Each structure stands twice: as C-alpha cells, then as structure tokens.
Amino acid sequence: MKRTFIGLLILFFTGSVFGQDAGRSYGFRLGLTAHPNFGWVKPQVGKSNSVALGFAYGLLADFNFTENYSFSTGLTITTINGKSTEVITMPSASSQFPDPNPTQAPVELKYKLQYIELPLTLKLRTVKISGVRWYGQFGLSNGFNIGAKQDGDISGESAYRDLNVSDNIKFYRAGLLLGAGGEFDLNDQTSITAGLTFNNGFTDITTDKDTSVRNHYLGINFGVFF
Incomplete structure (x- = not known):
C-alpha cells in the first residue's frame, strides 16, 4: 500500500509539471487551500456521539480539458476527528484463570486522525452567472494515515489522553467525495473558490477484525487559484 501511495505522489507531481508546461493549452491551474471540517465516526458496535472540528490545508490542482469540465485533484494534510461510544472487553483479574464471562464496558472515544489526502474527482x-461560476464535484478520496491518537473515558472518568493508536489504524482510507460551490474571478489569472464538501468514508479505518469503524466529514472549503 505504501508503494501505491508513493506512486500516486509521483503521478501527481509529474502531472503538475506537465500541466505547467502546457498550461495555456490545457488550462492547468494550481492553487492553495485551508479550511475547517466537521468529522464524525460510525462504529459497527456502539454509536456515534458528536462531531469534532478538524482542519485541512495544502494544494489544489485543476486540469481543464474543456471550458466547463476538468479533472480536479490536490494534495492536502487533513485532520479527521470524531467521537463515539464503543464496547470493550475488560481484561481478567487473573492471567492464570481468565474469566469465562468477561465483563464488557462502554468507553467514550475520541479519534484524532491525520491523513495525506489525494482526491481524484471530476468538476x-x-x-458565469452574475460574475460567479458554480461547480459540482464528484469522485474518490484517497487518504494515507500519518498520525493517529485517541482519548478514552470509562464511566465518565478519563482513562487516557493522546494515546498513540497508529498500530490500530489502517494506512489507507477511501471515501466518496461530493462537493459544490462557486468560483469568483479576481483578475484574468487569479480566482477564489468557496463551497462545501461531503467526504463519506467507506473503508474500515481500524485493524480490529472483530469490529468496523468508518469516519466521515463535512468540509467548508476555501481556496485561491493562481
């Protein structure tokens, strides 16, 4: 999977260089983005609690193959947070005589996950309508985990904070990306964009074979194309 990630990075930067060489012919645009998002998690066993604030920043890239259609991608550092209540099995008091009926207890978790995201979408x-070009966006979101921490509370009391759970989180995350918004020209070469993006994760983010957890987020997008 890491080889796939490296290959995608090479493909992205190769396409960026080619697009800059042929920018006038193909309408390649490169931009910057920084925006908040509201994330949540959905465990298979348990329930989703509330949304948690995250953040994303990085590069945007549009390859315009006609005036109205483009292949849109980017490279961002995205934090996806979320809260849930899940059931865990409490360890036995004695390792020599394990409890045949182990106790299960609900634990309140907060996931704090950071990804390098490489979206592959059509825009x-x-x-222009009153100076605004409206857009819709659809495609695949590819996330590669670079950091994973977790807070845990049991019976309303803090059990741990900022626990490194990288070994329990899968390296690759896939999501379905839907977005919409508007672009506003500042001059012939520079424009700003604003919109909303729903990222619906459809792969299990944990390595635990006994359960499944998926995460999602709603992003409020801001960007500048040059």
Whole structure:
C-alpha cells in the first residue's frame, strides 16, 4: 500500500509539471487551500456521539480539458476527528484463570486522525452567472494515515489522553467525495473558490477484525487559484 501511495505522489507531481508546461493549452491551474471540517465516526458496535472540528490545508490542482469540465485533484494534510461510544472487553483479574464471562464496558472515544489526502474527482462548472461560476464535484478520496491518537473515558472518568493508536489504524482510507460551490474571478489569472464538501468514508479505518469503524466529514472549503 505504501508503494501505491508513493506512486500516486509521483503521478501527481509529474502531472503538475506537465500541466505547467502546457498550461495555456490545457488550462492547468494550481492553487492553495485551508479550511475547517466537521468529522464524525460510525462504529459497527456502539454509536456515534458528536462531531469534532478538524482542519485541512495544502494544494489544489485543476486540469481543464474543456471550458466547463476538468479533472480536479490536490494534495492536502487533513485532520479527521470524531467521537463515539464503543464496547470493550475488560481484561481478567487473573492471567492464570481468565474469566469465562468477561465483563464488557462502554468507553467514550475520541479519534484524532491525520491523513495525506489525494482526491481524484471530476468538476463540472457553469458559465458565469452574475460574475460567479458554480461547480459540482464528484469522485474518490484517497487518504494515507500519518498520525493517529485517541482519548478514552470509562464511566465518565478519563482513562487516557493522546494515546498513540497508529498500530490500530489502517494506512489507507477511501471515501466518496461530493462537493459544490462557486468560483469568483479576481483578475484574468487569479480566482477564489468557496463551497462545501461531503467526504463519506467507506473503508474500515481500524485493524480490529472483530469490529468496523468508518469516519466521515463535512468540509467548508476555501481556496485561491493562481
């Protein structure tokens, strides 16, 4: 999986260099983005609690193959947080005589996960309407985990904080990306963009074979294309 990640990075930067060489012919645009997101997790056993604030920043890239259609990608550092209540099995008091009926207890968890995201999407734009080009976006979100921490509370009391759970989180995360918004031209070469993005994770983010947890987020997007 890490070889796949490296290959995607090489493909992204190769495409960026090619796009800059042929920018006038193909309408390649490169930009910057920084925006908050609201994340949540859905465990198979347990329940989702509340949303948690995250953040994303990085590069945007559009390869316009017609005036209204483009292949849109980017490279961002994205934090996806979320809270849940899950059931864990309490360890036996004696390792020599394990409890045949182990006790299960609910634990309140907060996931704090950081990914390098490489979206692969299609963007459809309208002609200018009162100075604004509206767009819709659809595609695949590819996330590669670079950090994973977790807070845990049992019976309302703190059990641990900022526990490194990288070994329990899968390296690759896939999601379905849906977005919409508007682009506003500042001049012939520079424009700003704003919109909303729903990222629906559809792969299990944990390595635990006995359960499944998925995470999702809603992003409020801001960006500048040059």
